[in-house]
Every structure is written in C-alpha cells, then in structure tokens.
Amino acid sequence: MLIALLILLFTASKAWLAWRDRAERTPKWWLGVGTVAAGVVGLGVVASQDLVVQKALGLLLMPASVAWLLLAGLAIAAWGARRRRTAIAATAIWVLYTVAGNVWVGNALLGSLETRIPPRTPASLPGVFDAVFVLGGGTTLGSDGRPQLGSGGDRLALAAQLFAERKTLHLVASGNSMAGLDMERDLAEETATLWRGMGVPDAVILSVGTPAVNTRQEIAAYKRMVDERHWENVALVSSAWHLPRALALCEKAGLKVTPLGADRRGRIASWSPLYLIPQNFGFDAVQVACYEYLGRWVGR
Incomplete structure (x- = not known):
C-alpha cells in the first residue's frame, strides 16, 4: 500500500x-x-x-472521494497560481470535508458518548424489570413494505434477549415517523412485529398508545405509563450513543430508568490507509454524533 x-x-x-x-x-x-x-x-x-x-482505488472512484480529490486539486491549483484567498478557502473546505468523512473522527465522537453508558449484559442485571422501554428508530421498511431491522436494530435484539433471559415482564415499543421526513409509519407496531418474529408473546408486548415523533415525546409517554401502572423498576434501551441525551430528558421528566446501551459503534478502528479517505462510514458516524450533541444542547 x-x-x-x-x-x-x-x-x-x-x-x-x-x-x-x-x-x-x-x-x-x-x-x-x-x-x-x-x-x-x-x-x-x-x-x-x-x-x-x-x-483504496475503489473508494477513490466513489462520488464522495471524487469530490474530495477535486477539492484537493482546486486547492493545489490555487496555491500554484498564487491566488491566496481562493487557496485558503479551498484548503479550509478540503480539511473540513476530510474531517467530516473520517472514520477515526466519527468513531471517536461516538465513543465519547458511549463511554457515559457502561456496558452491561443481561446476565449481570439483578432482579426483574417491570418493563423495558425501547426507543423507536431500530426498524426500517424493506422494498416489499415489511418491517426489518435497521442500523439501530440491535436495540430490538437486546430487548428480546432480556425477555428470553427472564429479565423483564414487559417490552414497551414507541415511536412514529415525522410528517415531511417519511411516509406515515407506526414504528411501535413495526417493532412489535419484529419482536413477535423473535418469539416474544403478544401478552408481553406493550405500546405507549400515543403518537411520539421524537425522543422527548417518547420519554413523556413512558412517564405516563409508569405513573398509571405504578411500575417501580424499568429500563430504557437504545443505541448507547443516543442514551446520554435520552437520560437527560428522563431526568427532566422525573423518570428513573436503568440505561441499557445497544448498537455500540465507537470502537476506534485499527490503522489502515483506507481510513484516510473520506467515506460513508465516517460521514455517518460524524453526523450521528454531531446530531446527538446538538439535540442535547437544544433539549430534545
């Protein structure tokens, strides 16, 4: 190489x-x-x-990498032509683009969120939860219209595992799509459908019963269920990088939960020259982490 x-x-x-x-x-x-x-x-x-x-050559031929190379070429040409302002602007944009698509940067940002949620296995959990709340976002729809596990689907699998190991009496699904961003979808029902396919009985599966298009609304719905059913020991499952923001919302709502992180992505990748090239994994990780920090800042 x-x-x-x-x-x-x-x-x-x-x-x-x-x-x-x-x-x-x-x-x-x-x-x-x-x-x-x-x-x-x-x-x-x-x-x-x-x-x-x-x-590496394959990556360099992808659209994101071609744009990266063109930006580098523009910066080099501007410096060669002694067009200082253009050169500085092109170089700054190239550096920003490089960082935004860097796998190591993305994983480090996600890791900074995930380290706040200690990893715990179902076997290490004492007692039995009255309910395990699972935030929406772990499903997607296939081309045939049927629900399937999405990139955050590990949260559904973890919840099903908790039930299989007799660590909870109920699994609670929530979430709806947001108008203008997606077709109308009942994320809670999609989650329930996949749980049934994993062998979870209908009697165990509950839904919050009210529309909830963001984490804040889901937390509010969980709080109402806890108050109505007088539950005392509940857990909250989501992607580990999402839980710090969700826990801040739980604290505001007065909801006490045990956080259980799934879908951990913050492992720092080993050295490879391939990761010097901006790519989809880097862009995705950087965007997800920045969105979480922004959401925490605005309180949603």
Whole structure:
C-alpha cells in the first residue's frame, strides 16, 4: 500500500506539472508525460497484486472521494497560481470535508458518548424489570413494505434477549415517523412485529398508545405509563450513543430508568490507509454524533 501511495503522489505531481506546462511541448515535457504514463501502468501493476490498493482505488472512484480529490486539486491549483484567498478557502473546505468523512473522527465522537453508558449484559442485571422501554428508530421498511431491522436494530435484539433471559415482564415499543421526513409509519407496531418474529408473546408486548415523533415525546409517554401502572423498576434501551441525551430528558421528566446501551459503534478502528479517505462510514458516524450533541444542547 505504501508503494502504491508513493507512486500515486509522484504520478500526480508529474501530471500537474505536465498540465501546467502543456503549452510548451518540449522534450522535457514529453518525458514528463511518459513518466505519468509509466506511473499509471506501475500503479495498475501494484493494484493487481494488492487487495488493499484495489479497495483504496475503489473508494477513490466513489462520488464522495471524487469530490474530495477535486477539492484537493482546486486547492493545489490555487496555491500554484498564487491566488491566496481562493487557496485558503479551498484548503479550509478540503480539511473540513476530510474531517467530516473520517472514520477515526466519527468513531471517536461516538465513543465519547458511549463511554457515559457502561456496558452491561443481561446476565449481570439483578432482579426483574417491570418493563423495558425501547426507543423507536431500530426498524426500517424493506422494498416489499415489511418491517426489518435497521442500523439501530440491535436495540430490538437486546430487548428480546432480556425477555428470553427472564429479565423483564414487559417490552414497551414507541415511536412514529415525522410528517415531511417519511411516509406515515407506526414504528411501535413495526417493532412489535419484529419482536413477535423473535418469539416474544403478544401478552408481553406493550405500546405507549400515543403518537411520539421524537425522543422527548417518547420519554413523556413512558412517564405516563409508569405513573398509571405504578411500575417501580424499568429500563430504557437504545443505541448507547443516543442514551446520554435520552437520560437527560428522563431526568427532566422525573423518570428513573436503568440505561441499557445497544448498537455500540465507537470502537476506534485499527490503522489502515483506507481510513484516510473520506467515506460513508465516517460521514455517518460524524453526523450521528454531531446530531446527538446538538439535540442535547437544544433539549430534545
């Protein structure tokens, strides 16, 4: 991978020089063009024998990476042309784009949220909960219209496991889609459908019974259920990175819960040159973490 990176940087620099001096067409210029061609061939040879290089080239051909390379090219060209303001702006945008799509940055941000929720296994939990509340957002709809586990589906699996290990008497589902962002969906019913498929009996599954389109409304609905049913020992399950914000809302509502984190994504990825390239995993993690911090700040 290192050899491929050096070849790529060398070839890119020669290509830029050839483009800059394209009007001259001197023997030196043609030698530069030949060097670029040789570099491309060499890169192809290395890529044919290195799976990591193949993966990197594939990533660089994706739309997000192409935009990243174009921004880098714009910044380099601006510095070369001594257009200082344009160069500074292009470089700043490139750096921001690089950070926003970086896997390590995204995982570190998520990890900073998840570390506030200590991991606990069902077997380590004392006693039996009156109910386990599961925040909506763990389901999605397939192309056939049937509910399926989404990226946050681990929360549903954890709740089902708690029931299977006799750690709770009830599982409570909640959530509705927000008008204008999605088609009308009953997230609580989608969750219940998937729980039934996991072997959870209907008698165990409850719904808050009122529309709730955000975490604050879901917490308010849980509080009403606890008061009406006189439950004393309840748990709250959601993605571990989402629970700090949810717990702050529980505190405001006067709802005491045991937090159980699922869907932990904050593990710092091992070193790989692939993670230097902005990619979907990085953009997703950074956006999720920033949204959680923003939600905590505005109190929703």
